[in-house]
Amino acid sequence: MTLRIGIAGIAIESSTFSPHRAGLADFDVRRGDRLLERYEFLGKDWAQGIEWVPLVHARSLPGGAVLPEVYDDLSAEIITRLEAAGQLDGFFFDIHGAMSVVGRQDAEADLATRIRSVLGPDVLVSASMDLHGNVSRELGTAVDLITCYRMAPHEDAMESRERALRNLVERVRSGKGKPGKAWVQVPVLLPGEKTSTRLEPAKSIYRRVAEIADEPGVLDAAVWVGYAWADEPRCRAAVVVTGDDHELITTRAAELARAYWDARDNFEFVAPxxxxxxxxxxxxxxxxxxxxxxxxxxxxxxxxxxxxxxxxxxxxxxxxxxxxxxxxxxxxxxxxxxxxxxxxxxxxxxxxxxxxxxxxxxxxxxxxxxxxxxxxxxxxxxxxxxxxxxxxxxxxxxxxxxxxxxxxxxxxxxxxxxxxxxxxxxxxxxxxxxxxxxxxxxxxxxxxxxxQDLLRLGHHGVLRPLYPFDPAMPAPTLTPELLP
Incomplete structure (x- = not known):
């Protein structure tokens, strides 16, 4: 039986401290074959025998918050096309993870939840994200598989998208159903220039991510730095480990979260x-x-x-x-x-x-x-x-x-x-x-x-306490939650 997998998303990194507003002209909006052209890896062996169902994907250079009417129109088109697409076996949600919309919060979770309401509870959804994205509980719940880049600079961006889709395809073909998701946020918010994977401690943390992802019983592992220049409650580091061994993925998520928290004072700018x-x-x-x-x-x-x-x-x-x-x-x-x-x-x-x-x-x-x-x-x-x-x-x-x-x-x-x-x-x-x-x-x-000096920007919407805004904050519990 030929599998049918849909593809859609809106991808932009949005600074709420920038007066720029992202309009429709800022986005490269693709549909049909032009959308599929973004993913050269669809020609590989693992991707054969699949009917890819390209809906609409909009991607922009990072900028300011998205105008609400632009988000409303793009998200409405995704939902309309999804409703008309017929039965799908899986769905690929290709996003950045740090999109802000004027007057809204947690835009990716909003869109993922709406997509889930159309697909129903049983269709597997896989999300690929930038490691500077944010993973709220709502977003983590709305998707079944979720991953992010392991390199900053992002030399593995397309590799990460391929991993997200390949894991989705293999999971659907195996008939195993939904994996477990061990999710935990870490109350640390650092700029990307302090968390480059070229340097320690990020270099070792992300090396460990790859090792954990290869363990039996684990499907994937990811650590998000979060996006430092938006002012929303979701903005903070996060860890998600997915797999069928619930005890193991919970243990590994706690390990990665603790490693990130323990290293918070050791992150340094990538250059003097x-x-x-x-x-x-x-x-x-x-x-x-x-x-x-x-x-x-x-x-x-x-x-x-x-x-x-x-x-x-x-x-x-x-x-x-x-x-x-x-x-x-x-x-x-x-x-x-x-x-x-x-x-x-x-x-x-x-x-x-x-x-x-x-x-x-x-x-x-x-x-x-x-x-x-x-x-x-x-x-x-x-x-x-x-x-x-x-x-x-x-x-x-x-x-x-x-x-x-x-x-x-x-x-x-x-x-x-x-x-x-x-x-x-x-x-x-x-x-x-x-x-x-x-x-x-x-x-x-x-x-x-x-x-880069976050303390002079004036964050007020993030959840506190949060490092480095509260350097003397007590150590957090960091207990992973198995999301439904």
Whole structure:
């Protein structure tokens, strides 16, 4: 008998501290064959003999909270298509886990619960998530299998989705039914830049996750860091171990939760940190080239608005850069009006404009930028992209929000980061290509919607006590719960 498995989801990481609002234009919405194209692993042997039923999947670059009407329309389409899909044997719920919707809480649990109400209690549902997602009791109850990435940076993102679907298929084919789910939240909320799996203690914790997942009686194991830049009760670390040996999965979930809690004081930033001024001074004084600096407070891949201008304003005052004695690249500021001014001026001509600070004006308003239009280009993500050269500083301006993670992101603009003194990127931990490029790097603690200094953001909706907001809090019980 051919199995029928549905696929749907809405995936975005949403900072509630960012004034950006995610609209429909921010999402890549796919249906039918275009949806299935996201999953190259569906061509593998284990995925044969299955009728995949693609409903609708919407994925966005991280940003601010989703407009409620956008969430309502997308979720309603998922439910409508699911109701019309006929009998399914399984369902793959492909989400991020940190979607916030304006005026709502726990959006993924809401959608999962609605999907469950259509599917009924017996159809197996498998969820794949980012490790920076959140797992509330409601979400954990609404799905049957749930997993997340084991690497940060997320080099195993597609591998994790494949694991979630493969486990679902094998479970349905075996006829074993629903596995047990040992779930426990850990009252710790840390930024991703402190929990990279490149470093201890996360490296050992996630190595242990993989070991536990391979034990007889265990189907899968996962540890979520949680999402630090949303202000909801669900935002905290979580552990789920699934399998048929209920005693074992409960024991292993408690072990992982205790390991995470015990390590809470040992998590450190993935690179040495400092103020922007300290990082720039150190970079200019260093002989390491290129020297990379993470402009972490407005990281668009963590939910930043992408137009915070504070760092650009500071860089324009650095004497060595202004005089052209040193070279630097700043990536980037989303500002369609500034880009339009560059297009009107043309390559090689002077331009006088204001950049950034129009969406997220908290740290700084629009910054005056005068220089020469170095290049203009078109980008499938960033739209029209302009580079303005002011002294030794090349400022990248985009008409749409865009992360800069790859060497080609720079070289296609006529820039060579390998021969530049300082490369300042709106990012947290460096993605692989930038990590390999950097002769040295620092993480600048800059302001913005994803400020690494959580204590100055003003959380009030998270459940307390919670580390690091309450460093002297008593030790939690950390007793896993077997979810229905």
């Amino acid at each position: 940190t400092g103020t922007l001024a300290e990082c720039v001074e150190a970079g200019l004084a260093s002989s390491a080239r290129p020297f990379l600096i993470s402009d972490s407070g407005d990281n668009p891949t963590a939910g930043g608005a992408g137009d915070t201008s504070w760092t650009l304003g500071q860089l324009l005052t650095v004497e060595e850069l202004a005089a052209g004695k040193a070279t630097a690249i700043h990536a980037s500021i989303a500002d369609p009006d500034a880009v339009a001014a560059c297009v009107a001026a043309g390559v090689g001509n002077e331009v006088h404009l204001t950049a950034g600070g129009k969406v997220d004006s908290g740290p700084a308003g629009p910054v005056a930028l005068s220089g020469t239009v170095f290049s203009l280009s078109e980008d499938p993500v960033g739209g029209t992209v302009a580079v303005v050269k002011a002294g030794g500083l090349h400022s990248i301006l985009t008409s749409r929000r865009k992360p800069y993670h790859h060497l080609a992101d720079f070289t296609l603009l006529g820039l060579n980061p390998a021969t530049t003194d300082l490369v300042i990127v709106k990012i947290g931990y460096l993605e692989p290509e930038l990590y390999n490029l950097a002769a040295d790097w620092l993480l600048a603690l800059t302001p913005g919607g994803v400020d």
